[in-house]
Amino acid sequence: MTAPWIVALRGLPDEEQAQRLRRDLPDAEWQWIARLRQPQDRLRSLLGRALARRLLASRMDLSPERVPLTTGLHGKPLLAAAPGTAPAWHFSIAHSGDQVLVAVGPHALGVDVETCPDSVDVALFRFATGREPDRSEVFRAGGSEAPTLDTQAFCAEWVCREAVLKACGQGLLIEPGRLRLQACGQGWQQVAGPPEVCGQHVRLLWTSPAHCAAVSLPAPRDDWRLTRLDLDAWLAGPGTPT
Known part of the structure; x- marks a missing residue:
């Protein structure tokens, strides 16, 4: 399978499941994860790395722990490749709350998932989007003059921009508000802005009051695949879907 494939898992592993995933x-990778201070951060990172390794292993005919991962520019995890060559596969990991999202494909890609915030102030909205909120994105709660922003709409914008920056290996080295998104059909948006992101494309995977998620690819495709599973169902299944 050469089409981009995205797997979203809901739920975090218990101690027994974590022991299985650590294998x-x-x-060295587990020791790095173990240094994270918050237990839930450790579980999210463990699950994301294990899922990415299983998806790559199924394509490389290797066991998950033998998949050769390395770290690229600005700390982006990458599949190792011979000097002067591109890796055969690319992947991206994202997690938030009880959601873990991994994408694997033949070209550089990025995914992001975020829990919708309880509130968003105008300064954060400007930073994330590079613009002022329009009327459809502002509410007046209880007759108050203080604006309350639409948190789901904000989250949907944020994940799109984060997915683009992750695909390009930039993280927050570029302010997300510097990206310009223009609809180009079938749910895709073309990206303009700094040279590092120009030509990328991004689309929402889903949007809800709880979570939003997005994927960024070098060009629009209609053969991408999204699989959403509960963690328990995935671990209890016949094996990692391939």
């Missing part, structure tokens, strides 16, 4: 990682 998918080399010791």
Whole structure:
């Protein structure tokens, strides 16, 4: 399968499940995760890395712990490749709350998932979008003069921009508000702005009052695939879907 494939898992592993997933990682990778201070951060990182390794392993005919991962520019995790060559596969990991999202494909890509915030102030909205909120994005709660912004609309904008920056390996080195998104059909938006992001395309995977998620690819495609599963169902299944 060469089409981009995105797998979203809901739920975090318990201790027994975490022990099983740790076997998918080399010791050095687990030691890095173990240094994270918050237990839920460790579980999210463990699940994301294990899922990415299993998806790559199924394409490379390797066991998950033998998939050769490395770190690229600005800390982006990458599949190792021979000097002067591009990796055969690319992947991206995102997680928020009880959601873990991994994408694998033949070209550079990025995914992001975020929990919708309880509130958004105008300054954060400007930073994330590079513009002022329009009337459809502002509410007046209880007759108050203080604006309350549409948190789901904000989250949908944020994940699109984060997915683009992750695809390009930029993280927050570029302010998300510097990106300009223009609808170009079938749910895709073309990206303009700094040279590092020009030509990328992004689309929402889903949007809800709880979570939003997006994927960014070098060009629009209609053969991408999204699989959403509960963690327990995935671990209890016949094996990692391929």
